Amino acid sequence: MSSTLTREINIEQRQDHLCGYFQAMASPCEVLIDIAESSDISPRHSLWDEAYKLVSAIAEEAWRIEDKYSRYRDDNIIYEINHARGRRVEIDSETFELLNLANTCYELSQGRFDITSGILGKVWQFDGSDNLPSQSVIDACLACIGWHHVTLNEKYIHLLPGFALDLGGIGKEYAVDKCIQIARQQLPDFSVLINFGGDISVTQPRKTLPYWQVGIEHPNPEEQTQMLVKIAQGGLATSGDAKRYLLKDGVRYGHVLSPHTGYPVMDAPRSVTVAGENCTQAGLLATLALLQGAGAESFLKDQKITHWCLR
Amino acid sequence: MQLDNSSTNIAASLALATCTLLGSTPALANESVDNEWRFDTAILYYGETDRVSLVEGVISATKDFGDDHIFNGKLTYDGLTGASATGAVPQDTVQTFSRPSGHGGYAVAAGELPLDDTFRDSRVQLNAQWTQPLGDNLRGSAGVHASKEYDYLSLGMNGSLAQDFDQKNTTLSLGLSYQFDQIDPVGGTPERLGVMPIPTYIGDDYDDDHNDDYDDDHDDDHDNAYPDRNGTQNKDTVDVLLGLTQIINRRTIMQLNYGVSVSDGYLNDPYKLVSVVNDLGQTQQTLFESRPDQRTKHNVYWQTKYAMDSGVFDISYRYATDDWDITSHTLESRLRFNITDNSYLQPHIRIYQQTAAEFYQPFILDDSPLPTFASADYRLGEMDAYTVGLKYGQQLDNGDAWAVRMEYYQQNPKNAGFDEPGQLADLDLYPSVKAMMVQFNYQF
Amino acid sequence: MKKINKLLCIGLLASQAIGCASLGVQPWERDLLAKEEMALNAEGVDLGLDDHIYFSKEATSGGRAFAGGGCGCN
Numbered sequence: 001m002s003s004t005l006t007r008e009i010n011i012e013q014r015q016d017h018l019c020g021y022f023q024a025m026a027s028p029c030e031v032l033i034d035i036a037e038s039s040d041i042s043p044r045h046s047l048w049d050e051a052y053k054l055v056s057a058i059a060e061e062a063w064r065i066e067d068k069y070s071r072y073r074d075d076n077i078i079y080e081i082n083h084a085r086g087r088r089v090e091i092d093s094e095t096f097e098l099l100n101l102a103n104t105c106y107e108l109s110q111g112r113f114d115i116t117s118g119i120l121g122k123v124w125q126f127d128g129s130d131n132l133p134s135q136s137v138i139d140a141c142l143a144c145i146g147w148h149h150v151t152l153n154e155k156y157i158h159l160l161p162g163f164a165l166d167l168g169g170i171g172k173e174y175a176v177d178k179c180i181q182i183a184r185q186q187l188p189d190f191s192v193l194i195n196f197g198g199d200i201s202v203t204q205p206r207k208t209l210p211y212w213q214v215g216i217e218h219p220n221p222e223e224q225t226q227m228l229v230k231i232a233q234g235g236l237a238t239s240g241d242a243k244r245y246l247l248k249d250g251v252r253y254g255h256v257l258s259p260h261t262g263y264p265v266m267d268a269p270r271s272v273t274v275a276g277e278n279c280t281q282a283g284l285l286a287t288l289a290l291l292q293g294a295g296a297e298s299f300l301k302d303q304k305i306t307h308w309c310l311r
Numbered sequence: 312m313q314l315d316n317s318s319t320n321i322a323a324s325l326a327l328a329t330c331t332l333l334g335s336t337p338a339l340a341n342e343s344v345d346n347e348w349r350f351d352t353a354i355l356y357y358g359e360t361d362r363v364s365l366v367e368g369v370i371s372a373t374k375d376f377g378d379d380h381i382f383n384g385k386l387t388y389d390g391l392t393g394a395s396a397t398g399a400v401p402q403d404t405v406q407t408f409s410r411p412s413g414h415g416g417y418a419v420a421a422g423e424l425p426l427d428d429t430f431r432d433s434r435v436q437l438n439a440q441w442t443q444p445l446g447d448n449l450r451g452s453a454g455v456h457a458s459k460e461y462d463y464l465s466l467g468m469n470g471s472l473a474q475d476f477d478q479k480n481t482t483l484s485l486g487l488s489y490q491f492d493q494i495d496p497v498g499g500t501p502e503r504l505g506v507m508p509i510p511t512y513i514g515d516d517y518d519d520d521h522n523d524d525y526d527d528d529h530d531d532d533h534d535n536a537y538p539d540r541n542g543t544q545n546k547d548t549v550d551v552l553l554g555l556t557q558i559i560n561r562r563t564i565m566q567l568n569y570g571v572s573v574s575d576g577y578l579n580d581p582y583k584l585v586s587v588v589n590d591l592g593q594t595q596q597t598l599f600e601s602r603p604d605q606r607t608k609h610n611v612y613w614q615t616k617y618a619m620d621s622g623v624f625d626i627s628y629r630y631a632t633d634d635w636d637i638t639s640h641t642l643e644s645r646l647r648f649n650i651t652d653n654s655y656l657q658p659h660i661r662i663y664q665q666t667a668a669e670f671y672q673p674f675i676l677d678d679s680p681l682p683t684f685a686s687a688d689y690r691l692g693e694m695d696a697y698t699v700g701l702k703y704g705q706q707l708d709n710g711d712a713w714a715v716r717m718e719y720y721q722q723n724p725k726n727a728g729f730d731e732p733g734q735l736a737d738l739d740l741y742p743s744v745k746a747m748m749v750q751f752n753y754q755f
Numbered sequence: 756m757k758k759i760n761k762l763l764c765i766g767l768l769a770s771q772a773i774g775c776a777s778l779g780v781q782p783w784e785r786d787l788l789a790k791e792e793m794a795l796n797a798e799g800v801d802l803g804l805d806d807h808i809y810f811s812k813e814a815t816s817g818g819r820a821f822a823g824g825g826c827g828c829n
Contacts, residue, residue, distance in 0.1 A: 085375065086791045087349075088710045097332045104328045108321045136478070143785050151652070155708045160789045177333050276322065280329040285322055303322040353800045357808060367807070369800055389807075480779030552820070556795065561784045566795055570817055612818035616795065618787040629818040639815040647792060655792075665814050691814050702801075716801070722812065748808070752800065 009059050011052055016209070018047075020055030024062035025070075025172050027197025031055050031183070032214075034191035034206045054186045058179040058194065065175040069098075069167045071118070081157060082164040088156040096154050098167065098174060105284055106147045112291040113284070114147045116159075117259035118166020124264070126244035126255045138262035145259050173237055173283035176201045180278070193231070200229070200236040201279040220270075220310055235279035239286035240271030240310075256290045267294035275306040349373045355750040362426065362744065363393040378444065385438040394426035398687030399597055400586045400674045401425065401738045408597065409510040411582050412498045413536025416510025424742055427582065429497075434460035448475035452486075464493045471552070479558075486552040492545065496581035499540030503601035504681060507584060546576030562619075568612040578602045585687045586674045592733030595677050600686040602670065608633040621649040636669035637691065653706040659718065661698035667691065667727035673740055676732070689741070693727040696720065700748070711755040718748040 011020045020031040033051050068076050081089045091099070105113040119141050123133040144162040151158040159165070176194050180201045183192035191206040198216040206212065215226035216238065229236060244255040246264075253264040272289045276282030285303065289296040300307040350372050357365040367389035375381050399408065406419045410429050419425045440454035450473045458465040471486030501507075554568045583600045614627035629641040643661040650656055668691040670684035700718030707713070724741040731740065780788070791797060802819065810816040 083347075083375070084710075086789070088706065088708070090709050101328050101332050104324065108324055139478075139781060143781075146786070149786055156710065160786060162789065174332070177329070181333060277326045278329055278333065280332065281322070281325045284325050284329070288321065303320065305322050351800045353804065355804050365808075367804060369804065371800055385803075477779055478781075550817070558779050558785075558788060560778075561780050562787055564788060564793065564795065568818060572817065608815075608817075610815070610818050614795065614819070616793055618790065618793050623790075623792050627819075629815075631815040631818070637814045639813070641815070641818070663809075663813060668814065690812060694813070696813065720808075720812075744812075750801070750804065 007059070007063060009052075009055055011048075011055055018051045020051065020058075022055075022059045022062075024059065025066045025175065025196065027172065029059070029062060029194075029196045031058050031179075032193040032195070032212065033187065034193075034209075034212075050187060054183060054192070057182050057186065061179050061182060062175050062196065065171065065178065069171050071164075071166055071168070078165060078167065081159060084159060086159070086161040088151075088158045090156050093154070095157075096152070098170065099152055099157060099165075101280070101284075102167075102170065103147065103152060105288065109288050109291060111147070111260065112258065112265075113169075113288055114145065114259035115165050115167060115169070116147050116150065116163050117145045117257060118168065119144055119164055120257045120259070120262055121166070124246075124255070124257060126246055126253075129246060130248035132246060132248055132253070142262050145262075147259075169239075169287055170280065170284070172196050173199050173235075173280040176279040177235070198238050199279050199283060200231060202231055202233050202235075205232045229273075231275070235276050235282040236273065237276070237279050237283035237286050238271055238273040239283060239290050240269065245270075254290075256287075258291070265291055265293040268292075269296050269309040269311050271310045272296060272300070273308045274300070347374055349754070351752070351754050353750055353752045355748060357746060357748045359393070359744055359746040361394075363391060363395055365392075366390050379450075380443040381441070383438075383440045383442075385436075387434075387436040387438075389432075389434050391432035391434075394428035396689060397425050397427050397582065397584045398586075398600060398689070399425040399584045400588065400592075400594065400687075400735060400740060402592075402594055403734050403738070406594065407510055407513060408584070409507055410498075411496065413508070416513050418513050422738060424739070425584075432460055434458060434463075436465075445472075448479070449473070450475075462495050462497055464495075466491045469550075473554075481558075482554075482556040484552075484554040484556070486550075486554070488548075488550045488552075490548040490550075492548070492576075493543050494546075494577060494581065495543045498581075499537045499542055500544050500577070501537075501540065501581055501599035503579070504585075504598045504685065507597040507599060544577030544581075546574055546578060548572060548574045563615065563617050565616075566612075566614045568610075570608075570610050570612070572606075572608040572610075574606045574608075576604060578604055578606055580686075580688060583686060583688045585672070585685050587677050588674045588732065588735065589677050590732050592731065592735035598675070598685075600688065601684050602686055603635065603684055606633055606635055622655070623647040635691070637665055637667070639663065639665035655704050657702040657704070657716075659698070659700040659702065659716075661696075663694075663696040663698075665694050667693040671727065673726075673729055674735070689724040692741075693725040694722055695725065696722040704752070711753070713754070714752040716748075716750050716752075718750075720746040720748065 007022065009020060009022045011018060017035055018033040022029050031054065033054070035047070067073060069078050070076065071078060073079060077091065077095055102113070102115045123137050123141055125131060144164070149160050149163065176196050176199045179194050180192070180203055183194065184203050192203045193212045193214065194201050195214055195216070200214060200216070202212060211230040211232040213228055213230050215228055218225065218227040240256070246253040254268045254270065256265045256268050257263070258265050268290045272286040274282040274286040274289070276285060285300070285305065289300050289307070292299045297309050300309070350370065352371070353369045355365070355367045357367070367387065369385065369387045371383065371385040373381060373383045397408065399406070401422055401424050404421050406425060407416050408419065408425060408427070409416045410427070417427065436456065436458035438454065438456040440452060442450060442452040445451045451471070453468070453470045455468045456466070467488060467490035469486060469488035471484055473482055473484040475482050550570060550572045552568060552570045554566065556564065556566045558564050579600060579602045581599070585598050585600050586594045587596045587598060588594050608631060610629055610631035612627065612629045614625070617624040624646055626644040632638045641661070641663050645657055645659045647655050647657040668686065670682065670686060671691045672685055673687050673692070675681070675685055698718055698720045700716055702714055702716035704712060704714030722744040724743070726741060787793065806816065
């Protein structure tokens with residue numbers, strides 16, 4: 001899939017900001033740079049060059065993270081870890097920190113958030129039909145799931161044979177936050193917004209306007225238009241996909257899977273959007289809320305953070 | 312990986328955790344996966360007191376080409392030096408024997424067991440094995456091997472199928488192998504129970520170190536001393552192996568195998584001798600041994616592995632019998648203690664017992680009729696043996712592992728019920744063989 | 756009487772079959788068995804070297820795998 005997408009960057013001037021966009025991690029990615037002074041149709045050379053440099057750096061970082069942690073490549077650390085056949089694999093500090101974060105989420109969620117559960121995604125096809133996988137297939141998957149079987153330290157990770165890691169739930173949000181750091185470094189005086197397919201972060205409030213207004217795919221698939229989100233600063237992430245589900249005997253099976261049972265979490269909201277300090281934290285909170293099933297809203301209320309749930 | 316049940320503010324914990332993540336050092340260059348081959352190497356030193364020494368090195372390489380399509384290649388080299396027992400009996404006087412090449416001979420001191428130290432043997436072996444799934448619960452494997460030493464060639468192929476049942480708790484397997492061996496004895500093939508000629512001189516000769524022989528003069532050496540002898544001899548071996556593997560419970564797995572092996576062809580050891588003695592135990596002549604040209608073996612092998620909290624207990628038993636009347640029992644056990652997360656200590660013990668072949672006799676009495684088959688090779692006689700060993704291994708942070716092991720092996724040949732006439736009663740006809748093994752492994 | 760014998764035989768066979776069916780584990784109980792040191796062919800290089808030595812010093816060979824020798828030492 002990613003091989004047919006070209007890695008190109010485009011920049012254009014919009015009404016009150018510059019917009020750079022490219023494709024990464026199977027999503028449209030945009031970088032919005034606030035132009036403090038009022039609009040000027042002709043590109044301002046120095047700012048234009050700075051913007052181009054920033055968007056290039058951000059795109060390079062997004063592609064670097066995609067190449068390093070994508071499950072669809074056979075030449076990266078994830079492939080090596082998932083094909084180690086029970087041997088230890090040496091990891092660098094970035095990988096350790098990411099996996100350590102996954103470990104923290106595992107503990108905070110009482111085991112519901114488990115990055116070894118990705119293999120369940122292979123047997124559940126959420127196409128709106130009534131094809132549920134058989135119990136024996138689910139049992140076979142469950143034999144290779146369980147973060148408590150993983151040994152992780154700063155030097156290496158050790159998985160049992162048959163286990164595989166899936167960083168799909170963290171990767172994009174992590175990329176957003178790493179790119180926001182680049183934006184803060186390179187353009188410290190400007191408000192920059194990064195939006196990777198709905199996972200958003202903003203460096204600082206805009207100078208002349210109170211917030212950025214950005215359109216993201218509406219969580220409710222019945223809505224044709226995009227949902228407009230107002231964000232001044234911090235991270236925003238949405239978890240869930242209302243379009244992916246199975247319907248059998250009048251019971252709706254959402255696509256958030258439990259690593260304990262191998263079945264979808266029952267009564268989970270169709271999507272959760274959270275505003276947080278950074279995009280990774282917001283994304284993980286949204287995912288943890290979904291994993292609570294019926295208790296999603298009360299979980300988010302207890303955390304005292306801004307959120308929206310769609311049922 | 313502990314689960315935390317306290318109701319801390321998760322948002323705050325995550326904010327902290329993500330800041331740690333984002334504050335971490337800048338990313339390093341992507342490490343590409345350059346080596347999907349796994350290597351297992353070992354070097355072994357085996358030494359018997361006053362007898363044979365062996366150095367053997369192995370390199371085994373394995374690669375999974377995806378979806379459990381696995382290739383394994385193995386290269387083995389071994390070098391043998393030292394002296395082995397010929398089967399002739401000791402005497403209370405000096406004895407002389409011909410070297411296998413027929414050129415020259417060697418002397419054995421009074422009271423000593425005759426050992427022939429002619430051999431400095433090198434061998435190279437190559438194995439290749441391919442395994443792949445053939446269906447949801449069916450696996451197939453096929454392989455070939457070739458082995459060469461100066462007087463021996465071995466070629467073989469094998470194939471097997473394994474079928475899983477009951478969620479892979481049970482596996483049934485069937486294997487078949489065929490092996491062709493060819494021996495080109497130094498000095499040619501001796502006549503069965505033919506008389507060994509008295510050597511005309513003792514000492515080293517340009518022919519004694521056979522390596523020189525074969526380097527200089529491959530083709531016509533054989534005929535020099537024994538022009539009437541035949542050259543190469545062949546043997547065919549077919550093996551069938553039936554196996555059942557069963558998971559008993561979460562900690563226990565068992566295996567039960569039944570194997571049949573049929574060998575046909577030249578099964579003698581052309582370098583082994585049998586002494587003919589009179590009623591005073593004095594050697595009258597020395598003959599070359601003779602074994603049947605067919606052998607059918609059966610064996611049953613049962614193994615259990617038990618997973619302890621920090622280690623593994625492994626125990627196995629093998630019962631074997633054949634139509635040469637040899638019956639053997641082997642009991643072997645290994646106990647692995649994981650002393651830390653990445654190191655272990657493993658003691659090992661092996662106990663072995665065999666009965667004598669029907670045609671085994673430590674010597675022939677000169678007033679008895681000559682039997683059709685006779686061998687005094689102690690390895691076909693009645694014998695007890697035991698091995699005790701210890702292994703220590705460590706896994707390194709980069710995924711490599713090394714190990715060292717030391718074993719002590721002692722064989723105690725026994726008298727299978729033969730009266731010892733005359734001077735033989737005062738000589739040790741069944742000396743023990745004591746050996747030490749040291750081995751070093753490295754995996755990467 | 757014959758019928759009772761037949762039933763007894765079937766009953767015995769059935770109980771044996773059921774007895775066998777209770778052996779084994781569920782897929783998620785294979786954590787310990789999946790460890791490298793629990794594989795039946797673990798330490799293959801060591802076992803191969805040992806087999807070669809015992810094949811050349813004793814009269815019996817094989818059991819675990821094929822009995823082939825491939826060398827002139829026996």
